[in-house]
Ligand SMILES: Nc1nc2c(ncn2[C@@H]2O[C@H](COP(=O)(O)OP(=O)(O)OP(=O)(O)O)[C@@H](O)[C@H]2O)c(=O)[nH]1
């Protein structure tokens with residue numbers, strides 16, 4: 102399955118260049134460079150560049166099948182390659198630009214990117230053997246340790262391309278899975294992602310393992326064989342080992358499926374647990390590259406972080422924040438949404454989005470400077486619906502107002518009733534957003550008037566920390582408070598209600 106032709110536009114990050122185009126350009130089947138990165142100067146010397154820098158642990162000798170091997174693939178310095186089969190050149194560039202953004206999200210440094218025009222991907226090596234050889238030169242020249250293909254490759258294609266380029270080759274699906282693995286937070290989310298990873302790995306297990314063992318064994322080129330897929334069935338030694346690994350992975354997968362089913366129950370309990378903490382939660386959702394993380398930094402970076410040991414163990418992408426009126430809330434970043442996810446990834450993706458369903462408020466960030474922000478809004482809402490979060494109030498945050506076309510911004514404000522313009526970069530609109538969050542966050546449900554004796558100082562601070570104090574008055578008998586609190590605290594306070 103090739104996704105590249107149907108992927109969304111996301112071109113801002115990558116400056117286009119034809120820097121090396123002349124070197125590689127051929128008439129019709131051209132490898133055109135579309136990426137130029139901030140090459141970070143540390144040029145490796147030639148021999149080192151040429152060396153195969155494989156990540157340790159990349160073998161089929163799985164100690165523990167939960168450590169499916171490509172989980173250990175740390176993508177570092179990557180070269181991207183796309184096959185352009187249909188659509189315009191701009192579509193192809195956008196697709197590769199999105200791949201670059203994904204690679205960066207996964208923590209990789211993108212060194213270069215090439216697109217090749219073909220009617221369809223080559224059955225054996227995805228890009229064809231001649232281009233594969235050129236790609237190998239590019240890999241050596243840039244010192245890349247990984248090639249990322251913009252599509253889903255067959256196991257055979259991965260093997261054959263690795264044989265030629267001599268560094269590891271991963272595809273878009275593996276990259277997305279890697280990002281999900283980094284973002285999954287709950288046990289269930291992690292399990293869902295691990296399951297998807299194993300599913301993906303199963304047919305490819307031999308591929309990477311084999312090409313590695315052949316390279317390491319110095320046995321020279323992969324000569325042995327013909328076409329994609331067919332070749333791998335004849336690759337001798339290791340056969341039984343691979344079969345054993347496969348069986349163990351299948352067993353592990355079955356076990357995980359059972360566990361996931363059990364966790365669903367656990368999740369409801371957990372959610373209630375969280376509700377008891379009463380700290381409202383805000384989730385930032387939106388299309389990839391919309392500026393979610395930038396907004397998180399904006400909203401929490403300016404001295405609004407609240408220290409509270411209760412949340413000391415929270416995930417780094419969940420931060421504490423405070424509204425202008427002093428109410429504490431949590432703010433969670435979520436993994437960016439990408440259209441046209443391979444089908445078997447949808448479930449894994451959804452579990453990385455769980456926190457959205459649990460949130461008290463969604464900040465739906467959309468890139469106002471994108472060519473088609475409405476489409477992005479619609480596709481993210483589809484996911485919000487899928488994870489059962491339609492009941493959660495949503496604020497549409499139109500970001501990048503500094504860079505967007507004012508007409509587009511006006512259009513968005515007309516169609517989106519509950520929207521506001523911000524720029525995470527300049528800070529424009531962010532104060533208004535803070536105010537709006539304050540208004541939208543749920544308030545505790547029980548209103549009470551209580552007269553707390555001065556000996557109940559602890560209770561007073563509990564009210565201040567966990568509820569809202571509407572008014573306070575010091576009397577002879579104690580502190581007279583009008584408060585809004587949650588049911589639990591209310592039941593503690595009721596005995597202090599002044600007799601009317
Ligand atoms: N001009 C402009 N650029 C912005 C603004 N906010 C974010 N960006 C840029 O947009 C790009 C994406 O920002 P991120 O915050 O990483 O976006 P994200 O939604 O977290 O992306 P993913 O995590 O990859 O899904 C970065 O290059 C930011 O510098 C803004 O207000 N104006």
Ligand SMILES: [Mg+2]
Pocket residue numbers: 393394395434437
């Ligand atoms: Mg982000």
